[in-house]
Amino acid sequence: IRLNRRVLVCASNAARTDCSGATNWGTNGWLACYDEDANNACDASTTTLPNPIRVENTVKATVASITGPAAPVRFNPTGSSGNLGSATVTITVTGASGATHTVDIAATGTIKGNRP
Helix, strand or coil: CCCCCCEEEEEECCCCCCECCCCECCCCCEEEEECCCCCCCCCCCCCCCCCCCEECCCCCCCCEEEECCCCCEEECCCCCECCCCCCCEEEEEEECCCCEEEEEECCCCCEEEECC
């Protein structure tokens, strides 16, 4: 929001440069990147916009599994989420112990974590 730019959050590809289209967000980790051209893919890096913005590491299956949407979660420059109209997007983290936590992202961009 601060930079007034469209941002994607998604499961990372193996090269850790773009979205993979996978629902398992732990295999290659996940990333956040700029998507100025609104094509649901990370833009190329520039000297003023290094991309991706942030890359998170792979999560070992013995620790937890992270399941999210195959499509990137899109945040518009206003902070609203542009995914699926008014639907809520959910990311689920299941620990090795079986405990499940969810993160819900509303169309307004509000993010809410839930624990059992």
